[in-house]
Amino acid sequence: MKSNELTQAVRYIWQGHRTWVICTAVLSLMLGLTPAVHLWVAKELVNEVAALLNGGGDYSGAFQLLVVQFLVLLLASLLTKAQELLDKRTELHLDHDLQRAVMEKTTTVPLELYDRPDFQHAIERVHGGQAHRFLTPIKQSMDIVRQLTTLISFLFYLLSVHWTLALVSVVAAFPLLLVLARFGNKRFSLMMFQTPLAREARYLQHLMVKRESAKEVRLFQLRDFLLGVWSDRFRRNQEETYRLFKREKGTLVLTDALTAFFYVGAAGLIIWVARAATITIGDFVALGQAVQGTQSAINQIAGQIARLYESRLYLRDYFRFLDDSVYESRVDRGTKSFPAPLQAGISVERVSFRYPGSERPALQDVSLQIQPGERIAIVGDNGSGKTTLVKCLMGLYQVQTGCIRVDGVPMQDIAEEQLFHNITVIFQDFMRYDFTVRQNITIGQLEAAADKERLETVAANAGVESFVARFAQGYDTHLGRSFQEGEDLSGGQWQKIALARALFSEGQLLILDEPTAALDPKAEMEVFEHFDHLTRGKTAVFISHRMAAARMADRIIVMRDGQICEMGTHEQLIALEGEYKRMYTMQAQWYR
Numbered sequence: 293m294k295s296n297e298l299t300q301a302v303r304y305i306w307q308g309h310r311t312w313v314i315c316t317a318v319l320s321l322m323l324g325l326t327p328a329v330h331l332w333v334a335k336e337l338v339n340e341v342a343a344l345l346n347g348g349g350d351y352s353g354a355f356q357l358l359v360v361q362f363l364v365l366l367l368a369s370l371l372t373k374a375q376e377l378l379d380k381r382t383e384l385h386l387d388h389d390l391q392r393a394v395m396e397k398t399t400t401v402p403l404e405l406y407d408r409p410d411f412q413h414a415i416e417r418v419h420g421g422q423a424h425r426f427l428t429p430i431k432q433s434m435d436i437v438r439q440l441t442t443l444i445s446f447l448f449y450l451l452s453v454h455w456t457l458a459l460v461s462v463v464a465a466f467p468l469l470l471v472l473a474r475f476g477n478k479r480f481s482l483m484m485f486q487t488p489l490a491r492e493a494r495y496l497q498h499l500m501v502k503r504e505s506a507k508e509v510r511l512f513q514l515r516d517f518l519l520g521v522w523s524d525r526f527r528r529n530q531e532e533t534y535r536l537f538k539r540e541k542g543t544l545v546l547t548d549a550l551t552a553f554f555y556v557g558a559a560g561l562i563i564w565v566a567r568a569a570t571i572t573i574g575d576f577v578a579l580g581q582a583v584q585g586t587q588s589a590i591n592q593i594a595g596q597i598a599r600l601y602e603s604r605l606y607l608r609d610y611f612r613f614l615d616d617s618v619y620e621s622r623v624d625r626g627t628k629s630f631p632a633p634l635q636a637g638i639s640v641e642r643v644s645f646r647y648p649g650s651e652r653p654a655l656q657d658v659s660l661q662i663q664p665g666e667r668i669a670i671v672g673d674n675g676s677g678k679t680t681l682v683k684c685l686m687g688l689y690q691v692q693t694g695c696i697r698v699d700g701v702p703m704q705d706i707a708e709e710q711l712f713h714n715i716t717v718i719f720q721d722f723m724r725y726d727f728t729v730r731q732n733i734t735i736g737q738l739e740a741a742a743d744k745e746r747l748e749t750v751a752a753n754a755g756v757e758s759f760v761a762r763f764a765q766g767y768d769t770h771l772g773r774s775f776q777e778g779e780d781l782s783g784g785q786w787q788k789i790a791l792a793r794a795l796f797s798e799g800q801l802l803i804l805d806e807p808t809a810a811l812d813p814k815a816e817m818e819v820f821e822h823f824d825h826l827t828r829g830k831t832a833v834f835i836s837h838r839m840a841a842a843r844m845a846d847r848i849i850v851m852r853d854g855q856i857c858e859m860g861t862h863e864q865l866i867a868l869e870g871e872y873k874r875m876y877t878m879q880a881q882w883y884r
């Protein structure tokens with residue numbers, strides 16, 4: 293495995309948290325030396341006590357050593373706590389930065405990525421609690437440094453007595469190293485396998501706890517079904533985790549037995565050394581501790597190396613998510629301005645588009661010329677490609693073949709801010725922001741939020757004013773009830789808010805995807821009666837299933853199977869006696 297992600301992580305932390313890196317390195321070295329100091333004190337103390345028991349020596353030496361021992365313990369405790377404090381502070385800061393980086397990415401990637409399950413799985417894995425995972429490999433590396441310092445100091449001591457003691461202590465730890473390395477890898481693979489299952493479980497849980505789904509869960513009696521599927525996914529997840537845990541523990545029993553065997557062997561060696569060489573009782577006690585300490589340090593290092601391997605896989609996953617060559621960030625657009633005012637209009641030239649992973653093209657060879665100031669209605673059956681066409685028209689999706697030009701400038705050459713400033717869209721599934729009425733309307737242009745007159749004109753045109761006037765706090769009334777007490781609106785009222793949002797923006801091209809679907813007939817009539825006025829100075833494209841509304845347009849486009857099959861004014865299309873006439877007469881029948 294490349295050391296890439298670890299150095300990348302260190303570099304990242306070094307930029308913002310240099311003090312943490314330096315302090316952790318220094319503290320690790322100091323903490324690494326404390327066991328050796330401890331051992332030396334213990335050895336001297338045992339020798340002093342032995343001398344006292346044999347009638348020699350004096351108490352002051354033993355007391356001094358006890359004081360040193362107390363200070364070493366105190367220092368070790370202080371250093372550990374200082375490290376924990378530093379870790380916590382860094383983790384909190386880092387959590388913010390890492391989560392922000394993820395959100396910066398998710399809000400700039402091309403929309404198509406959201407149609408890919410692997411991208412959604414990746415978001416699920418990286419979007420929370422990253423700081424801990426991020427710091428862990430660095431802490432593990434520092435811990436390895438600390439254990440190595442301890443190990444080297446112990447080995448020096450063992451070597452000074454007899455080389456075999458050092459050898460046995462080192463050999464004992466190898467089996468564990470292999471076992472832990474293997475399981476670190478397994479745990480990561482398990483997480484990769486679990487992500488889709490966990491996401492599914494969370495989605496089902498979401499359906500059972502959220503307000504939006506609460507009605508249908510009751511009405512369609514989904515409780516047992518949802519609980520059943522959720523339990524299945526949840527349990528499968530847990531079972532996999534438990535199975536790995538069990539295998540890991542089983543193997544660890546074996547390695548523990550091996551470690552114990554080597555330890556007993558080392559104890560025998562110490563006795564043999566004690567017989568052959570002249571060592572003090574303090575040395576004898578210290579040797580036992582040093583052998584055990586060496587093995588424990590090696591075990592710790594082995595464990596940390598294995599965990600480090602695992603943590604680096606998580607890190608790699610995080611960096612992979614941010615890597616533009618894996619999930620491309622903002623599409624490389626040009627820097628040109630959006631032509632203002634439009635002169636020649638917008639031309640769609642032989643455009644085709646296929647959703648990622650989809651066999652069938654959603655748009656096929658679509659050509660269309662939109663004149664400045666023109667109002668165009670798009671009609672067609674469900675799934676005929678109307679929404680896809682407007683998504684391409686506003687540059688949300690990159691067309692795969694063909695080209696869309698604005699006054700002759702290819703759309704991909706226009707800077708993104710320019711594009712979204714000049715094109716305003718309200719989709720069928722527009723957002724209902726849990727914000728105030730004012731924010732909901734001005735959200736596309738917050739810098740103009742204080743423009744009271746503009747807000748009120750737009751609100752009156754979209755029919756928002758009539759119901760906002762009844763709210764005690766007027767435009768500052770909070771909408772939605774997820775976070776605080778607020779007003780809840782009807783579907784039609786929300787649609788009026790969305791319409792107001794579109795009208796508030798200064799875009800030259802206004803795209804409305806079924807702008808009146810949720811409105812009552814009176815409100816719908818009003819919108820269309822004022823449509824001329826509402827769209828004054830703008831080019832408008834709107835999708836509608838209501839043929840009566842489509843009639844108001846200068847031109848109607850009829851779509852079928854991703855293609856434009858008819859185009860013209862209402863009269864021309866009726867005279868054509870084709871798809872439009874079929875749809876129109878079918879709807880007209882209802883009113884006869």
Ligand SMILES: Nc1ncnc2c1ncn2[C@@H]1O[C@H](COP(=O)(O)OP(=O)(O)OP(=O)(O)O)[C@@H](O)[C@H]1O
Nearest residue numbers: 407647650654672673674675676677678679680681
């Ligand atoms: N995100 C997506 N991923 C894959 N296929 C999609 C996606 N969105 C739409 N499609 C497919 O593209 C085709 C055109 O869909 P589109 O939403 O453009 O239709 P529409 O005419 O707007 O339909 P409606 O009248 O129901 O709103 C459909 O076959 C649909 O299944």
